[in-house]
Amino acid sequence: MLKAIVTDIEGTTSSIEFVHKTLFPYAKAHLRRFLREHAGDAQIQSLIDDVEAVVGWDLSIDEAADTLEQWIAEDRKATPLKTLQGLIWKTGYEAGELKGHVYPDTPEFLRRWHAQGLALYVYSSGSVEAQKLIFGHTEYGDLTPLFSGYFDTRVGGKREAASYKKILKQIGLAGGEVLFLSDVGEELDAAREAGLQTVQLLRDDNAKPFEAHPQARDFSQVPLG
Known part of the structure; x- marks a missing residue:
């Protein structure tokens, strides 16, 4: 049963179009500024640590943004990227910019x-x-x-x-x-x-x-x- x-x-x-033509571009457009604005947050630092663990070296905020933007272009299913996208989309939904x-x-x-x-x-x-x-x-x-x-x-x-x-x-x-x-x-x-x-x-x-x-x-x- x-x-x-x-x-x-x-x-x-x-x-599929909603995700690829609305959500992904929204996250990419806001990613770098979001990282800079929240660089002091423990959750964001933890995400950057996760990205560094994947690439194998320390990253600045802009270098982390470069890596994450590349992952978006590659449609990588990396957990730190997906988590960060979710945080960015949350701000968009709360602002009424996303449905x-x-x-x-x-x-x-x-x-x-x-x-x-x-x-x-x-x-x-x-x-x-x-x-x-x-x-x-x-x-x-x-x-x-x-x-x-x-x-x-x-x-x-x-x-x-x-x-x-x-x-x-x-x-x-x-x-x-x-x-x-x-x-x-x-x-x-x-x-x-x-x-x-x-x-x-x-x-x-x-x-x-x-x-x-x-x-x-x-x-x-x-x-x-």
């Missing part, structure tokens, strides 16, 4: 599944903070009360079966009791290897179908089987 749904964000609950995008059917079916007693979780390469911001500031209202938990790259990469096994352990369910939703076939392969049920969302005409997984154009077509 299905007891929980774990959902990706980009291309699944929300538009979290979700597809129109997303709030409808999240609420329906929640009402049916299914536990809902998010697993995205974006930081947990960024996930909460997207769902907390949508034009459909605050959707965060619908979720029981959030997971990001701190549990591991999304194309690694071990990451999904960690999620199962943390939520206390067997793989067969959990459905994972994503538009990326390699992520679905990893989830299925860990024992989860899977459905591939094909919202984008450019999405690459993986026939090994059940498919749906939107949440109305997701089989809860």
Whole structure:
């Protein structure tokens, strides 16, 4: 019996374009100034320490900004970058400069599944903070009360079966009791290897179908089987 749904964000609950054409450029445009303005904050220093640990040497604020901007250009899934992006986006949401995008059917079916007693979780390469911001500031209202938990790259990469096994352990369910939703076939392969049920969302005409997984154009077509 299905007891929980774990959902990706980009291309699944929300538009890929929103992330790549709105959120990423906003973070890049504000990154250097944000680092300078918050250079004395313990959290920012900790993030810079994390960046230094990756590159292997000490960095000035501007050198850290150069590295992080390069990571944005490379679309790297580095945890310190994702955390910093989340902090920058928070200021944008609070200032009313950003509004979290979700597809129109997303709030409808999240609420329906929640009402049916299914536990809902998010697993995205974006930081947990960024996930909460997207769902907390949508034009459909605050959707965060619908979720029981959030997971990001701190549990591991999304194309690694071990990451999904960690999620199962943390939520206390067997793989067969959990459905994972994503538009990326390699992520679905990893989830299925860990024992989860899977459905591939094909919202984008450019999405690459993986026939090994059940498919749906939107949440109305997701089989809860």
